[in-house]
Amino acid sequence: MIAIIKYNGGNVNSVQNALKRLNVNSIITDDFEIIQKADKVIFPGVGEASSTMKNLKEKGLDRLIPTLKQPVLGICLGMQLMCKNNEEGNTVGMGIFDINVKRFPAKDIVPHMGWNTISDFKSYLFSEIEEESDLYFVHSYYCELSESTTSVCDYILPFSASLKKDNFYAMQFHPEKSGKIGSQLLNNFLKL
Numbered sequence: 001m002i003a004i005i006k007y008n009g010g011n012v013n014s015v016q017n018a019l020k021r022l023n024v025n026s027i028i029t030d031d032f033e034i035i036q037k038a039d040k041v042i043f044p045g046v047g048e049a050s051s052t053m054k055n056l057k058e059k060g061l062d063r064l065i066p067t068l069k070q071p072v073l074g075i076c077l078g079m080q081l082m083c084k085n086n087e088e089g090n091t092v093g094m095g096i097f098d099i100n101v102k103r104f105p106a107k108d109i110v111p112h113m114g115w116n117t118i119s120d121f122k123s124y125l126f127s128e129i130e131e132e133s134d135l136y137f138v139h140s141y142y143c144e145l146s147e148s149t150t151s152v153c154d155y156i157l158p159f160s161a162s163l164k165k166d167n168f169y170a171m172q173f174h175p176e177k178s179g180k181i182g183s184q185l186l187n188n189f190l191k192l
Contacts, residue, residue: 002026002190003038005065008055009045009077011176018176022187030059040190041068044176045077046138049101050089053081066094071192072168079163079170080141088141096168099146099160108156111140116153118161118173123150125162125169125188133181135161135173143172 002019004012006028019026026042027034035041043065045052056062065072065082074082083093086101093101104110115134142159145152153161153172163170169189175182 001034001038003035003041004028005035005041005043005061005078006030007045007052007059007061009047009052011044011046011076011174014174015042015044015075015176018183018186022183022190024190030061032060032064035064036068038070040070040192041065041072042075043072043078043082044075045079045081047077048088049077049080049086049091049093049141052077053089053091053093056081062094066096069167071189073189074168074170075176076139076172076174079172080139080143082163082168082170083143086141097143097146097148097163097165097170099143099148099163101141101143103141104156111138112142112155113138116155116173118151118153120152121150123162123164123169124192125164125185126151127188129181129184135175135178135181137173139172143170 082096083099148163149160151161175185
């Protein structure tokens with residue numbers, strides 16, 4: 001069973017719909033027991049970091065997520081909240097990734113919205129995906145490059161398009177909105 005974490009961060013339904021297209025059943029839940037027993041967990045997000053983190057803390061999900069042992073996938077804001085801290089709202093994250101999340105410099109168009117190329121793949125999740133593939137992004141904040149970086153995107157500056165540490169995987173782009181390539185990425189995650 002796949003658990004999609006329910007909280008005030010948006011796009012949980014679009015992630016569930018992407019899984020349905022892959023003929024995979026999932027449940028949207030904030031129930032600790034269901035999340036802990038799930039085969040895989042997806043932590044999606046669209047929204048503002050500080051209010052979302054406040055909601056996670058109220059539900060205790062900020063303490064639960066870092067303790068999970070099965071494969072966990074953070075998407076967009078989910079990825080950012082798995083990091084150490086975020087300049088948006090001066091938010092302290094869960095610290096799964098020892099990475100800072102920073103705002104793009106205002107000298108260019110922000111948010112970074114639309115299709116962009118990723119490269120430098122360093123994860124099983126990119127199996128059967130060509131380097132320099134385009135995926136869909138919507139964000140004003142980015143994760144710095146680090147030893148956890150598993151792919152890179154360049155928008156104003158190079159940043160982590162995806163991360164991995166132990167059983168935790170994360171993507172700044174939206175696989176659920178990235179067509180066939182996004183479906184392949186989700187399918188690769190489901191095979192872990």
